[in-house]
Amino acid sequence: MKIVVRIKLVPDTAAKVVVEDGQVTWGDAPLVINPWDEFAVEAALQLTEQHGGEVIALSVGEESSREALKHALAMGCNEAILVSDYVIDPDTQRTAKVLAAAVEKIGDVDLVIFGKQSIDGDNAVTGTQTARNLGWPSLTLVSAVPALDVDAKTIRIERAVEEGRQVVDGVLPAVLSIVKDYGEPRYPSFIGIRKASKAEIPVWSLEDLGIELPNVVVSWSEIMNPPQREVTNEIVQGDSVEETAAALADKLFAEKVL
Amino acid sequence: MDFNLSEEHLGVQKMVREFTQKEIAPVIKEYDRKQEMPSFILPRMAELGILGINIPVRYGGQGFDYITLGLVCEELEAMDSTLRVIMSVHMGLNSMAILQWGTEEQKQKFLVPQAKGEKVACFGLTEPGVGTDVAGMSSTAKKDGDDWVLNGEKMWISLATKADHALVVMLTNPDAKDSHDRLTAFIVEMDSKGVTTGDIHGKLGVRAGSTGWIAFQDVRVPDANRLGEEGEGFRIAMSCLDNGRYTVGAGATGLIRASLDASVNYAHQREAFGREIGKFQLVQQKIAYMVQSYEMARLLYLRAGWMKNQGVRNTRETSIAKWFATDASFQAASEAIQVHGAYGYSDEYDVERYLRNSKGAVIYEGTSEVHQLMQAGYALGYRKDGPLRKELPAYDAEFWQEEK
Ligand SMILES: Cc1cc2nc3c(=O)[nH]c(=O)nc-3n(C[C@H](O)[C@H](O)[C@H](O)COP(=O)(O)OP(=O)(O)OC[C@H]3O[C@@H](n4cnc5c(N)ncnc54)[C@H](O)[C@@H]3O)c2cc1C
Ligand SMILES: Cc1cc2nc3c(=O)[nH]c(=O)nc-3n(C[C@H](O)[C@H](O)[C@H](O)COP(=O)(O)OP(=O)(O)OC[C@H]3O[C@@H](n4cnc5c(N)ncnc54)[C@H](O)[C@@H]3O)c2cc1C
Numbered sequence: 001m002k003i004v005v006r007i008k009l010v011p012d013t014a015a016k017v018v019v020e021d022g023q024v025t026w027g028d029a030p031l032v033i034n035p036w037d038e039f040a041v042e043a044a045l046q047l048t049e050q051h052g053g054e055v056i057a058l059s060v061g062e063e064s065s066r067e068a069l070k071h072a073l074a075m076g077c078n079e080a081i082l083v084s085d086y087v088i089d090p091d092t093q094r095t096a097k098v099l100a101a102a103v104e105k106i107g108d109v110d111l112v113i114f115g116k117q118s119i120d121g122d123n124a125v126t127g128t129q130t131a132r133n134l135g136w137p138s139l140t141l142v143s144a145v146p147a148l149d150v151d152a153k154t155i156r157i158e159r160a161v162e163e164g165r166q167v168v169d170g171v172l173p174a175v176l177s178i179v180k181d182y183g184e185p186r187y188p189s190f191i192g193i194r195k196a197s198k199a200e201i202p203v204w205s206l207e208d209l210g211i212e213l214p215n216v217v218v219s220w221s222e223i224m225n226p227p228q229r230e231v232t233n234e235i236v237q238g239d240s241v242e243e244t245a246a247a248l249a250d251k252l253f254a255e256k257v258l
Numbered sequence: 259m260d261f262n263l264s265e266e267h268l269g270v271q272k273m274v275r276e277f278t279q280k281e282i283a284p285v286i287k288e289y290d291r292k293q294e295m296p297s298f299i300l301p302r303m304a305e306l307g308i309l310g311i312n313i314p315v316r317y318g319g320q321g322f323d324y325i326t327l328g329l330v331c332e333e334l335e336a337m338d339s340t341l342r343v344i345m346s347v348h349m350g351l352n353s354m355a356i357l358q359w360g361t362e363e364q365k366q367k368f369l370v371p372q373a374k375g376e377k378v379a380c381f382g383l384t385e386p387g388v389g390t391d392v393a394g395m396s397s398t399a400k401k402d403g404d405d406w407v408l409n410g411e412k413m414w415i416s417l418a419t420k421a422d423h424a425l426v427v428m429l430t431n432p433d434a435k436d437s438h439d440r441l442t443a444f445i446v447e448m449d450s451k452g453v454t455t456g457d458i459h460g461k462l463g464v465r466a467g468s469t470g471w472i473a474f475q476d477v478r479v480p481d482a483n484r485l486g487e488e489g490e491g492f493r494i495a496m497s498c499l500d501n502g503r504y505t506v507g508a509g510a511t512g513l514i515r516a517s518l519d520a521s522v523n524y525a526h527q528r529e530a531f532g533r534e535i536g537k538f539q540l541v542q543q544k545i546a547y548m549v550q551s552y553e554m555a556r557l558l559y560l561r562a563g564w565m566k567n568q569g570v571r572n573t574r575e576t577s578i579a580k581w582f583a584t585d586a587s588f589q590a591a592s593e594a595i596q597v598h599g600a601y602g603y604s605d606e607y608d609v610e611r612y613l614r615n616s617k618g619a620v621i622y623e624g625t626s627e628v629h630q631l632m633q634a635g636y637a638l639g640y641r642k643d644g645p646l647r648k649e650l651p652a653y654d655a656e657f658w659q660e661e662k
Contacts, residue, residue: 074269187276190307190320193269194659 001053036115038185073196074188096129131175143181278337304375318373328508335509339615340467342509351381380421382412399428418470441491463614510583517594551586569652581629
């Protein structure tokens with residue numbers, strides 16, 4: 001089985017993202033692997049541990065994305081590929097087209113696995129758009145893969161949806177997006193760290209993929225900081241739980257929250 | 259000169275930091291209060307490979323260099339000293355000694371399972387009656403056929419009740435003219451008949467760790483477990499300290515960093531006289547000294563680690579790294595409490611634990627006084643390090659990483 005995991009480099013979760021002069025900036029906060037992608041790598045590694053095969057980490061982005069790919073290698077991915085010569089922009093359709101072309105170039109891929117979303121854009125659509133480009137089914141919000149038969153090309157997944165769990169049967173090849181419930185991502189292993197530090201990561205250009213980028217359909221016409229909100233804290237107290245609850249309810253009515 | 263850490267170094271540092279923050283931070287206060295070592299720690303550190311970090315892959319380790327060991331110790335002690343103590347005894351004082359002095363059979367029998375973390379190792383030098391004055395010890399080993407028979411007691415031994423193997427130094431030739439020729443080192447399997455152990459309670463610090471005693475009553479140890487030659491025990495013990503002290507110095511550097519980070523955080527949060535206390539120059543001075551100590555301690559241990567990698571004798575450099583970092587960590591932790599005011603005086607915050615933990619390192623692996631004597635001795639020309647029969651092997655990436 002061949003699994004491709006999509007890896008994205010994003011600002012650290014602790015970074016303070018603000019708008020300055022109409023541009024988004026996170027100062028000198030470090031860039032890290034998108035935390036959701038670590039769950040995707042974990043899922044891919046577990047699936048190959050159970051069913052055999054290899055995991056290829058794929059990133060579309062600037063040179064610095066190597067850092068995120070190396071993290072994926074250190075966790076245990078077998079190979080990594082970077083598609084560069086492409087500047088991240090908010091248009092996920094373009095990214096999806098590049099990703100689909102790279103998956104086709106890799107060839108014989110059974111599964112492409114995404115994290116649920118990336119923490120910078122928070123669009124959560126690139127996976128489905130990639131599936132659409134490939135003409136493969138898109139199985140989103142996957143929390144478990146109870147059954148997978150590579151020869152019969154079938155897969156059963158569980159989706160974590162608001163109403164509960166949904167079991168879906170699909171066919172391979174397919175595109176998955178993974179949620180946290182799948183399992184806590186493993187740390188990089190020491191041997192993995194060494195392998196990653198020595199790994200040569202091939203860089204593909206758009207020319208290598210034989211595609212041209214479609215026109216941008218989404219652009220950010222104006223970016224601004226959200227208005228500052230005045231927050232005040234008040235601790236509601238009473239002599240008994242009932243009194244406290246009643247006092248809280250009164251306040252909430254008064255503030256027209258309820 | 260190259261001050262860059264390699265990608266490998268940075269990767270290991272990040273991984274160990276993540277481990278301590280995710281798995282240790284949530285429980286450390288509770289265990290410290292209970293004076294109990296969390297039972298998951300040793301198996302987990304074994305599973306992650308930390309217990310064999312700088313031992314060659316061919317001997318069951320992870321094949322990283324000595325600098326990596328220092329970085330790991332810094333990360334571990336930035337969380338809690340007890341984690342670093344594990345590395346000091348299991349790796350620095352025991353496993354590295356077998357790597358340096360052991361025969362191939364001893365490496366296969368003892369080092370391999372230790373590096374894999376299947377067996378935990380400790381080091382017994384101190385006795386109820388002697389600490390600094392090593393050559394004055396009274397526990398004995400007497401030859402009996404192909405065996406040695408050990409009697410006596412070792413005290414203040416980290417991991418005494420957890421370890422499977424102990425490297426101990428015993429008096430074997432009390433009549434030797436030079437007191438330094440009286441001792442011999444042995445590897446003891448802790449399940450041997452006649453070995454009993456216990457934990458010491460009521461310690462000031464390293465309360466989430468294990469410190470205890472080992473008593474030997476007619477314990478038979480085969481001659482094959484003798485590390486080095488008869489009468490070489492003192493020199494072996496001192497060479498062990500070159501590695502143990504390195505882990506202590508690197509660890510204390512982590513404790514300074516933790517004190518600094520806690521102080522910076524608090525100085526931003528706490529307000530007095532209408533502004534955050536970080537704005538006061540006297541608070542800034544404390545922070546400035548912590549920064550200075552951290553940077554100096556770090557450079558000192560990294561130099562010692564670099565010398566180990568090169569295979570250059572580093573007794574002097576390791577001693578100064580250990581002395582400086584441990585004294586500075588005690589100072590930094592104390593000032594961190596000061597920055598925290600009354601809150602720092604309570605175990606709601608971590609800094610009081612840092613102070614309690616930091617004090618031990620000023621005592622073990624050579625008290626600060628001993629390091630002062632050593633440094634003065636070198637400067638005055640009274641002290642010189644002669645060559646050893648076996649030196650710690652220089653780091654050779656190919657040899658270390660080869661599967662074999
Ligand atoms: C938490 C902890 C863990 C430990 N773990 C281990 C372990 O795993 N294995 C092990 O073998 N030991 C261990 N030790 C013991 C430690 O190594 C000794 O405590 C240390 O060597 C000092 O010896 P001592 O306590 O007997 O003090 P002493 O040697 O009695 O010293 C008392 C005081 O006298 C001073 N002094 C002694 N000689 C001189 C001198 N010549 N000139 C000037 N001042 C001098 C000392 O600096 C000190 O201030 C541990 C200790 C602690 C606290
Ligand atoms: C064991 C104990 C018993 C106590 N008992 C009592 C008691 O009986 N009654 C009582 O009222 N209080 C008591 N206290 C509280 C004690 O008086 C306060 O802790 C003390 O006044 C410091 O205040 P703080 O802890 O709020 O620290 P903060 O005032 O928040 O100070 C934090 C840090 O900022 C520094 N700082 C603050 N302002 C400045 C400045 N302008 N310039 C430079 N540095 C500054 C401080 O020196 C300190 O290092 C007790 C405290 C302890 C630990």
